[in-house]
Amino acid sequence: MSTELATRGIWQSWFRWTTMGEFAGFLAPALVGALTSSAELLVLAGVVEGAVLGAAQAVVLRRVFRTPQSSYWIGATAVSAGFAWAVAMIAVHNGERFNSLPPAVLLPLAAVMGTGVLLSIGVAQWFVLHVHVHRAHLWVWANALAWAAGLGVFFAVATPLWQPGQPPALIALIGAFAGLLMASTMAAITGAALVHLVKQG
Known part of the structure; x- marks a missing residue:
């Protein structure tokens, strides 16, 4: 198999699994958010996501790396999502x-908090990824870009559709639909970043 076909396969596999994973995971906060405004429950749902x-x-x-690092990656992603x-x-x-x-x-405070949200998952995953690839720090910035784009898509779609007084089921359905678009956007960008890092070795 050529290198181009191999890396294309990595991107396609990453895109599918990451889109499905984020969409399925995001159903937890989408459902919790439709039923309650409890910050504690939403943070817990974020950990599940x-x-x-x-x-x-x-x-x-x-x-890709043929090493059993799953538990570290899952734990890092769960904790950082809860932090976000x-x-x-x-x-x-x-x-x-x-x-x-x-x-x-207000502006510096918002900048710090926003930066913390966007960098959280990439930084946490870097601790696992950097032992496998050089220049793994690029993963942090790629994730920040991916999540910024994904969240932008989410709010662009969900905000005009959400209206006061809607039933919880409709609120959750809108959130899930916007979450699917967010997930696919994030997956496409991080997938391209992963392919780049694998090519670099």
Whole structure:
């Protein structure tokens, strides 16, 4: 098999597994968010989301690197996803307080929190990936880009569809649909990054 076909196969496999994993995992916070506004439950659901995503991605990584690092990858992804949801819940549940801050304080604070969310999964996964590839630090930035694009797609789709007074089932369905688009966007970008790192060795 040529190198081009091999790397194309890696991307396709990563795209399928990561899209399915993130979509399935995201159903947990989508359902919890439709039923309650509990920050604690949403953070826990975020940990579940990360664990499912990490497990799906580990299927591909075992084939690519042929080393049994699944538990580390799943754990790192689960913990970092929970961290990202915790930061998001702090922002959501303190919105009025944050809005009362002067712009000189609010903007840097928002930048730090947003950066923490976008970098969390990539940084956590780097600890596992860097023993297999050179320049693994690129994975951190690729993930940040992937999640920024994915979240942008999610909010662009879900925000206009969500309306006050909707039944929980419809809220969850909209969230799941937007989550599928988010997952495929993130999977496509991180898949390209993985292929690049594998080519670099």
